[in-house]
Amino acid sequence: MKRLIYLLISVVLTTSCSDFLNTAPKDALSPATTWKTEADANSFAIGCYQDWIDGEKLLYQDCGSDIGYNQFPWEEWNPIGNGTLTASATGANFYDFTTIRRCNAFVENVQPIPFSNEADKLDLIAQVRALRAYKYFELNFWYGGVPIIDTYTTAEEAKVPRNTEAEVKAYIYKELDELIPNLKEMPSQKGRIARGTALAIKMRSALYWGDYQRAMEAAQAIMNMHKYELDKDYTNLFTIKGQSSNEIIYAIPYAENIAYNEIVGRMYNNADGGWSSITPTQNLVDMYEMNDGTPREESPLYDAVHPFSNRDPRMEMTILFPGQVWQSKILNTLDKEVNGKENPNYPLVADNASKTSLSWAKYLAPLEQYPNMWQTATSPILFRYAEVLLSFAEASNELKGPSDNVYKVLDEIRLRVGMPAVNRSKYGTKETLRELIRRERTIELAGEGLRRADILRWKDNNGKMIAETVLNKVLYRVIGSIDYTQTDPHKRAVIDVNASAETRKLETRQFIPENRYLPIPQSSIDKNPKLEQNKGY
Structure with a gap:
């Protein structure tokens, strides 16, 4: 490439x-x-x-978390996701x-x-x-x-x-x-770092290390620049035509036929000619609120047989799910056969079929924007303004608890996509608002490479990393069929809620506290014996 x-x-x-x-x-x-x-x-x-930042690697990073799956071990994110890392098989290498x-x-x-x-x-x-x-x-x-x-x-x-x-x-x-x-406040050329990007680095690094005052001040400094704003169209951000959006602070530049991005081809499903290397999981679907603003566990709108119905609109903007219309056809990733013919998108039919029955919509829709999906100008977003608002909300809540300023930025993000404003009474304490902010950050930025770091840095009420809970589980997909008589695309997928765990299983995942850090490659230690390997490897 x-x-x-x-x-x-x-x-x-x-x-x-x-x-x-x-x-x-x-x-x-x-x-x-x-x-x-x-x-x-x-x-x-x-x-x-x-190569200061690898835009292709960025698209893989959520596969190291509970919301993404990389089915091919040789692409290096599968062992990070399932916890099979060793010093000689490190998975993706940042070292x-x-x-x-x-x-x-x-x-x-x-x-x-x-x-x-x-x-x-x-x-x-x-x-x-x-x-x-x-x-x-x-x-x-x-x-x-x-x-x-x-x-x-x-x-x-x-x-x-x-x-x-x-x-x-x-x-x-x-x-x-x-x-x-x-x-300078703004970059002189595409691909250059300017003040907003450096402040975003300051913000993210401080947030990741729990220095909330520093993170909040950096986020506020970006907000005070008045150079960035939320795009009115959430889906626009992840298209070629949307690369000039004022929401984007920095995107890794690529160009067709010059310095192209070929990872997008790996993301499409089998019938589209892709590899399904990078796919979202049903775990992510489950995190989206219902469109009444409540979690699925609490809402009367949730129906496990039709789990894609009545969800936060960002679900459909982020994920290609079975039953919706895709490329002028009903997307079917559930039935082994369609019209008497083998279904190329059925998870068990071909290596390149999505094993989760899902694909990302971000960067993939619409397919027509790419003359060649293997040589695209897709420029993955490293920093965007929504992350600034969410970082401000998280840092401010951790420092001072709920405030009008926190609710205001959260509402700005939610109202943008047609979701209700935050329920102040339900999320009126630091602890309950923390839960909402974490969920909001996950779904707003899903597929953008931040989830692995978030579940490593976030702790539960007992001080345990969130990763220790969400990654010590079996990863499942849904089983079911498509009802072609159904006119509502969100209800065409009919899920078999009684399907056995064995038929739904993708892989058993594990995570130990030592997996907080990646192993330093043994080759680097061989060259420099003064390096000490991280504990657990």
């Missing part, structure tokens, strides 16, 4: 800069040959952006310092270079430092303490021990606080 750097080159660089990158070694740009002009510095900064090394080299060598505008220089340096801070945040969250590395002249020098998690966190916080004032 073409890499991100080619898109950034096409969007950002001049011809002379492109010539420079074509002739200089991209991973070993020496100061003697490159650090002379402002154009040289800009060229090296583009190299720092290469990579390539971006950090490039950013180190940039920061160390850029200072003597004269720029025509000092503000542009400070902005460029801040961009690169933000890339580096994000990579350290990613490493530190998934692995715990990691080495804060310098530039080394020999492999022996590079054999350094891990810093503590607290030390890395302090480093990230200091970097972000220093660089944010130097960033």
Whole structure:
């Protein structure tokens, strides 16, 4: 697959800069040959952006949680989801310092270079430092303490021990606080980091580590910019035409025929020509409230035989479910045969059929937007404004409990899709509102790669990670058939509530407290014996 750097080159660089990158070694740009002009510095900064965030990996990340499923172990998220990780079979690997090394080299060598505008220089340096801070945040969250590395002249020098998690966190916080004032409010080019993105990194990292005051202040700072707003059309965000939405703070850029995203093809179901590699689970369906604003367990509207009926509209906007009209046909993932012919979307018919009987609608609908589903311009969203509002709500509630400001931002998110405002009396305490905020965050951001981190950081009333409950279960799909005489698409799927557990079973999942952190790859420890493996691996 073409890499991100080619898109950034096409969007950002001049011809002379492109010539420079074509002739200089991209991973070993020496100061003697490159650090002379402002154009040289800009060229090296583009190299720092290469693969700083993997948009394809982002689409897989919910498969490491209860709301997503990756059916193919070799795609690396199945073992994270079912807890079969080992040091030699780590699943998806985040343990990579390539971006950090490039950013180190940039920061160390850029200072003597004269720029025509000092503000542009400070902005460029801040961009690169933000890339580096994000990579350290990613490493530190998934692995715990990691080495804060310098530039080394020999492999022996590079054999350094891990810093503590607290030390890395302090480093990230200091970097972000220093660089944010130097960033421009809006990016000069597509794919560049600006102040809103850096504030979002600050917000998310603080929220993940439970520093709620810092998280709330960062979210408020983004809100105070008045540059972002909720898109009136929720589904628009996840389409090619919606990539310019004011709700999107940062999306990982891809382009057809240049630096394309081929993971979308893996997400479509078998009959559409896809692989069903990344699918939502029935667990996610069960989390959506009924359209009366109450959980399914409490609402008279819930019918287990028709579980897709009367749900929060975001369910239909997020998930392709059996019974709805898809590609001008009734989507059937439940019956083994349709009109006397084998159903290509039946879970047990083909490897590429969705094993959960569900597919994501986000990024997939409409299929017509892609001339080639294997070479798309889909740009997965890393940060959007709804996350800012939800982060503000969570942090504020944890600090001070319910308030008008918290209810206001939650209502803004819910009313956008036609859901009722928050029931103030039902969710009038910190504990009950926490439950609602967590559910709202899960369904609003489903399929966007945040759920695994959330269930690791969230605790229950006994201080136990939520992941220890939701991932220590058997993963099930629904069994049933499609009623073609039914005109309501939400009731066409008729679920067999008496189907045996064995026929519904997808896999047995496990999660132990040590799975809070991913295993450091054994290959990395072999190269650097000073690294200590995480407990449990």
